Amino acid sequence: MNLTIDNLSKSFGQKKALDEVTVELTTGVYGILGSNGSGKTTLMRILASVMKPSSGTIYLNGQDINKMDHQYRELIGYLPQQVGLYKNFTAEKLLKYISALKGLSKEETDDKVKEVLELVGLSNDRKGKVGKFSGGMKRRIGIAQALLNDPKILIVDEPTAGLDPKERIRFRNLLSKISKDRIVLLSTHIVSDIEFIAKEILVLKDGKLISQETPQKLLKGIEDKVWSVLVTEEEIVHFQSNYKVGNINRVQDKFQLRILSNSIPHESAKQEVPNLEDLYLHYFDEENINRAAT
Numbered sequence: 456m457n458l459t460i461d462n463l464s465k466s467f468g469q470k471k472a473l474d475e476v477t478v479e480l481t482t483g484v485y486g487i488l489g490s491n492g493s494g495k496t497t498l499m500r501i502l503a504s505v506m507k508p509s510s511g512t513i514y515l516n517g518q519d520i521n522k523m524d525h526q527y528r529e530l531i532g533y534l535p536q537q538v539g540l541y542k543n544f545t546a547e548k549l550l551k552y553i554s555a556l557k558g559l560s561k562e563e564t565d566d567k568v569k570e571v572l573e574l575v576g577l578s579n580d581r582k583g584k585v586g587k588f589s590g591g592m593k594r595r596i597g598i599a600q601a602l603l604n605d606p607k608i609l610i611v612d613e614p615t616a617g618l619d620p621k622e623r624i625r626f627r628n629l630l631s632k633i634s635k636d637r638i639v640l641l642s643t644h645i646v647s648d649i650e651f652i653a654k655e656i657l658v659l660k661d662g663k664l665i666s667q668e669t670p671q672k673l674l675k676g677i678e679d680k681v682w683s684v685l686v687t688e689e690e691i692v693h694f695q696s697n698y699k700v701g702n703i704n705r706v707q708d709k710f711q712l713r714i715l716s717n718s719i720p721h722e723s724a725k726q727e728v729p730n731l732e733d734l735y736l737h738y739f740d741e742e743n744i745n746r747a748a749t
């Protein structure tokens with residue numbers, strides 16, 4: 456399976472939310488990384504066919520999705536940022552109801568609902584009311600409903616916002632599991648969500664695709680730029696105004712700063728192994744974009 460996004464742009468008045476994005480996707484998980492307003496949701500909505508681009512074309516296995524029309528939509532599962540679930544429905548009833556809306560027969564529905572409940576780990580909670588579910592369970596029921604029509608392309612917008620770490624891990628593993636024979640697109644600004652499961656990360660900035668790489672290659676790009684330095688409280692401001700500073704940890708009476716810099720920021724600085732949090736800082740430290748030292 457091959458999904459090709461060819462020269463896609465979307466404008467809202469003067470604002471270019473997407474600017475000539477071209478990318479080719481095959482099965483597996485893709486992470487879309489970008490700061491607020493970088494165009495992630497716009498790209499996902501166009502891919503989910505709920506919004507039209509201003510220009511550009513999307514091809515699935517060489518066929519223009521506009522020409523495929525409902526044939527394409529049947530292959531899509533979309534989980535937007537906000538989903539309104541019927542709070543008084545049980546998990547099972549909700550999924551049966553959505554199956555009916557999606558046009559599945561009664562027999563298909565019973566089997567499919569059972570299968571997706573199992574897949575997302577909610578079989579034992581099938582009689583529980585959705586309104587009483589935790590955030591993680593709600594996201595999982597969201598995925599379950601998106602999987603009812605066995606989509607080949609699953610699009611999930613900010614899936615882990617508001618989830619606790621345990622639920623985030625569980626959700627990540629679920630997406631990883633279902634990506635074997637599907638294209639899964641996952642937008643986030645929580646980089647740890649995609650560090651381990653994405654086969655490639657698409658970095659969007661101001662509507663432009665500025666990078667498409669494996670997480671390992673992206674990290675290699677900053678491998679000699681990440682430092683840690685131990686400073687006093689008074690010295691923090693100096694580093695913050697001259698460098699991109701990430702985490703600050705208290706270590707007894709001093710502070711350890713994580714710094715992104717092309718050159719050694721201080722003679723006592725130690726080089727560190729980069730992670731995706733550093734990468735995010737590298738691309739999206741907007742406030743400090745004009746610093747000379749990096």
Ligand SMILES: Nc1ncnc2c1ncn2[C@@H]1O[C@H](COP(=O)(O)OP(=O)(O)OP(=O)(O)O)[C@@H](O)[C@H]1O
Nearest residue numbers: 467470471472489490491492493494495496497498
């Ligand atoms: N319907 C709309 N009308 C006008 N402007 C819009 C509309 N939708 C998006 N935009 C603008 O397009 C740009 C990209 O928005 P988009 O929602 O795609 O970004 P995002 O990366 O998903 O951000 P976030 O992480 O905050 O969800 C933003 O500047 C946004 O204000």
